[in-house]
Amino acid sequence: MLKNKVLFKVVDIFYLALIIVPFILGMALNVVTKPLADGIEITGARIFWQIDFPVQPLVITESQVNSWLVVIAITGLCLFLTHGIKAAGKITVRQHIAEFIVEKAKNLVVTNMGEYFEGFAPFIAAVLGLSAFSSLSSLTGMFPPTSDINVVSGWAIVVFILITYYKLKCGPVHYVKTLCSPVLLTPLNVISEVATPVSMAFRHYGNVLSGLVISILVSTGLSGLSKTLLGWLPGILGEIPFLQIGLPAVLSVYFDLFSGCLQAFIFAMLTMLYVSGGFPAEEYFKRKNKKKQKSIGGN
Amino acid sequence: MELAIGIILGCCALGAGVAMVAGIGPGIGEGNAVAKACEAIGRQPECKGDVTTTMLMGCAIAETTGLYALVIAILLIFVAPKQFVNILLDSLK
Numbered sequence: 001m002l003k004n005k006v007l008f009k010v011v012d013i014f015y016l017a018l019i020i021v022p023f024i025l026g027m028a029l030n031v032v033t034k035p036l037a038d039g040i041e042i043t044g045a046r047i048f049w050q051i052d053f054p055v056q057p058l059v060i061t062e063s064q065v066n067s068w069l070v071v072i073a074i075t076g077l078c079l080f081l082t083h084g085i086k087a088a089g090k091i092t093v094r095q096h097i098a099e100f101i102v103e104k105a106k107n108l109v110v111t112n113m114g115e116y117f118e119g120f121a122p123f124i125a126a127v128l129g130l131s132a133f134s135s136l137s138s139l140t141g142m143f144p145p146t147s148d149i150n151v152v153s154g155w156a157i158v159v160f161i162l163i164t165y166y167k168l169k170c171g172p173v174h175y176v177k178t179l180c181s182p183v184l185l186t187p188l189n190v191i192s193e194v195a196t197p198v199s200m201a202f203r204h205y206g207n208v209l210s211g212l213v214i215s216i217l218v219s220t221g222l223s224g225l226s227k228t229l230l231g232w233l234p235g236i237l238g239e240i241p242f243l244q245i246g247l248p249a250v251l252s253v254y255f256d257l258f259s260g261c262l263q264a265f266i267f268a269m270l271t272m273l274y275v276s277g278g279f280p281a282e283e284y285f286k287r288k289n290k291k292k293q294k295s296i297g298g299n
Numbered sequence: 300m301e302l303a304i305g306i307i308l309g310c311c312a313l314g315a316g317v318a319m320v321a322g323i324g325p326g327i328g329e330g331n332a333v334a335k336a337c338e339a340i341g342r343q344p345e346c347k348g349d350v351t352t353t354m355l356m357g358c359a360i361a362e363t364t365g366l367y368a369l370v371i372a373i374l375l376i377f378v379a380p381k382q383f384v385n386i387l388l389d390s391l392k
Binding site for chain 1: 373
């Protein structure tokens with residue numbers, strides 16, 4: 001009994017480490033690899049590693065590594081919350097939290113997409129969590145993976161494949177028919193089809209990146225301002241950028257905390273709306289009912 | 300040579316500035332959306348949650364055109380000058 005308890009605690013600590021260590025690793029990686037820069041420096045993700053391939057070199061960038069770290073942290077969080085889960089009896093606080101999250105995700109999906117798409121809840125929760133944690137990882141000084149267009153484009157392409165799959169549920173003929181419903185508007189419909197993933201990727205990436213750029217510009221400007229205004233102070237006092245205290249933190253609360261979570265929510269919400277909106281529900285259920293009736297009649 | 304590089308840099312900066320004129324549209328649109336949402340909440344305070352969610356979604360979609368302009372402006376400032384100067388130097392070789 002005692003041995004079991006000790007084992008439980010050890011596994012618990014391991015899961016907690018799985019949550020925290022990736023962020024510490026990311027911070028350490030940032031400190032080690034980031035070159036010291038004077039003044040404004042806004043660059044994309046740094047390239048860590050490059051492997052030569054025939055068509056195009058395979059590059060491992062900072063955003064990829066950071067998103068792996070985020071994935072590990074989310075996995076640790078899920079394992080920690082569901083550790084020692086029980087079906088009956090007195091349940092722990094963490095099981096309450098886990099059940100709350102699962103219920104909320106399910107409710108969100110069912111209210112926005114309908115009963116048919118109930119199985120989408122894990123996917124939507126995964127998208128939401130990955131996006132939110134990626135944006136929030138910039139609080140630790142890491143390069144947020146969502147401010148790299150390649151990461152967000154990958155997610156948008158996954159969503160595009162899902163949308164097209166559900167639009168094709170009634171067969172390719174029906175899909176083409178909806179695409180050319182007014183014949184004159186066919187090219188516009190095709191363009192809007194392609195524009196969906198592009199706009200989703202640009203929306204998420206643009207919001208996060210603009211926050212990053214504005215924060216960097218403001219904090220660099222404030223340091224320059226304090227150098228000119230307070231540079232006459234003697235000794236080390238003159239070198240401390242006093243004006244940098246305060247305003248960048250307020251900006252960070254808006255751009256990192258609020259905007260990051262909001263964009264994650266909007267990405268998940270748009271995924272749900274596009275997938276359930278593209279699905280030709282009426283036609284699909286009509287055909288299903290017809291098939292059912294036919295099989296009943298055949299018997 | 301210096302003149303050519305200067306023209307490239309200046310035109311990239313000007314283009315970025317002109318591109319951000321597109322920020323006007325989303326500003327007006329989002330303002331309208333929020334105004335109407337406030338009106339709706341004032342009329343029916345009980346559906347504040349639904350109205351807020353829908354408004355945020357609408358704002359996000361209205362923002363998209365502005366974000367296209369932003370992406371183009373960022374590309375023009377941080378990516379394009381280097382590429383254009385490289386093209387110029389290559390053509391002179």
